Amino acid sequence: MTIAPSHDPYVATGRPQPDAKLTISRPTGTKPVRVMYVISDLSIGGAEMMLYKLLAETDRTRFEPAVVSLMDGGALRERIEALGIAVHTVGVRPAWPTPLDLWRLVRLTRRLRPRLIVGWMYHSCLAVQLASFFSSRLATVLWSIHYSISALAEEKWLTGAVIKACAFLSGLPDKIIFVSRDGQTKHRPLGFSTENSCVIPNGIDVNTFAPSPEAWASVRSELGLPSGTLIIGMMSRYHPMKDHANFLRAAALVAKTHPETHFLLVGRAVDSSNQELRRLIHELGLAHRTHLLGERHDVPRLTAALDIFSLSSYCESFPTVIGEAMACAVPCVVTDVGDAAWIVGDTGRIVPPRDPVALARAWAEMIKLGAERRAALGRTALSRVSELFPIKSVVHHYETLYETVLAGRMPESAAPVVAYQRD
Structure with a gap:
């Protein structure tokens, strides 16, 4: 039986470091950044609930989120819509996605015109990367990976194929977010590029989950x-x-x-x-x-x-x-x-x-x-x-990452001013 030592939760190849605070001042009158989250479905699970918590705590003066569920809406759809966030569906069949499904996602992306697209888990990461090739507007693409794979042989053949495709394309997204250090480490031997990756752990809502x-x-x-x-x-x-x-x-x-x-x-x-x-x-x-x-x-x-x-x-x-x-x-x-x-x-x-x-x-x-x-x-x-792991701190790291990545893609005159300050 082993006991693990304490470590700081935020491990990244880039900034901010744990002891640094990133402050980003946006130009006055700037509209919220439109963020499109793409997820396979909205059934209740750990990764799906983390997306819900992220949406619930998002600063809506800075970000305008929308959610795309590749399959049906799932049990979380109503809860997300109750936050005032639109949920769209593509209608992908679970067993066999088709080029027509990808085209539907491309059309939806063109209609929503997001500045930032976040794929949430493998299938969605692959979908948003492929869709970005055909979208008329260049958007920043991020992947969020919520899995720590043990062996490809243990996966369903379609999931295994998706993971291999993601590994091949992993140098293309602007940033890959892993929710665990173990996940980041185990994806390297699979061929995933981790040079453009960081680790942001899942957040815990200590107000909802409390002693009783x-x-x-x-x-x-x-x-x-x-x-x-x-x-x-x-x-x-x-x-x-x-x-x-x-x-x-x-x-x-x-x-x-x-x-x-x-x-x-x-x-x-x-x-x-x-x-x-x-x-x-x-x-x-x-x-x-x-x-x-x-x-x-x-x-x-x-x-x-x-x-x-x-x-x-x-x-x-x-x-x-x-x-x-x-x-x-x-x-x-x-x-x-x-x-x-x-x-x-x-x-x-x-x-x-x-x-x-x-x-x-x-x-x-x-x-x-x-x-x-x-x-x-x-x-x-x-x-x-x-x-x-408080959820508010974790959401802050997501939002800071979004603005940092976008700052690197914006024209200099439109980019927020990014500064790192030591506490």
Whole structure:
């Protein structure tokens, strides 16, 4: 079991450095910069929620965002539109995008006339780069990559082909944003250019995700559990890399020595209709102590109700759910994937991926600490995440990057004045 040292979250090949403040003074009367974000779809997931948080905190006096969903709108469409931000769809079929889909994106880009185009994840990065070749107006193109790939062989063939194409074209965007240091490092051997890249981690909304004794009590009441029941939980969509089987096998081991413990799983397709999950739960004898809640809109409340948060994945980049649990003052036991160890620091436990014995042992150690010592770890976790990953600070870095990149593309007479100042 390893504990990660603390590091500053902002790692970039360019500026600003962590101890430097970038100030950009814009000419008076300047219109907000039109930014077009392109994303595959708006279903609820870590990368999609990060885009939503970025949009919600964007300074609308400086930026005018619009969102393009390549497929359907998804569950987040209404929430984004409620921010007063237009959402457009292209109508791409998931299995087989066509040249006609690309042409629709080109036409939409020409109509919206953005100054800045941001591709959000692989498929969208490739789409915006190709569309930029045919757009009548030259726009600045950025890629935002939210994945820390382990092996191309483990990807679907279409995703693998898209990643290879992105690697080939990676010298073309004005900047590539990775959300994790691990992701930046692992993309180099794949042929990605990282000379034009930087790292901006995902941000945590420490106001929405916060400690809540009321949630702790109400969730147990909702589940029909005694008030003192210890709950270990994970918030994650159902996907092979999330390794729910690892979580459940560890749960079976812990249940043998701590039979009062219950396990809570939340996320898309993590519900009673998931036959594969139900089969494994019954095989492991966990049917009466495992709660599958599916996709929920009260995730902050559910997170705050946990005694221990866990991540069982074998592949991640910057798993925001860890930071959200820490913001709720919930101690974490996570697998050593992506930047998970960096996020947790010395406020939790780190175990190897695909090792349910190690995961169960770490849970048992947390249980043995007792409620008071777990609460102390949780308070330390809250302090760490509030200092390193607050959403407002992360959004500031995005906005500063946008203006810095645009300043390099603008005619000198129209460019904002860029100055670095030491605090």
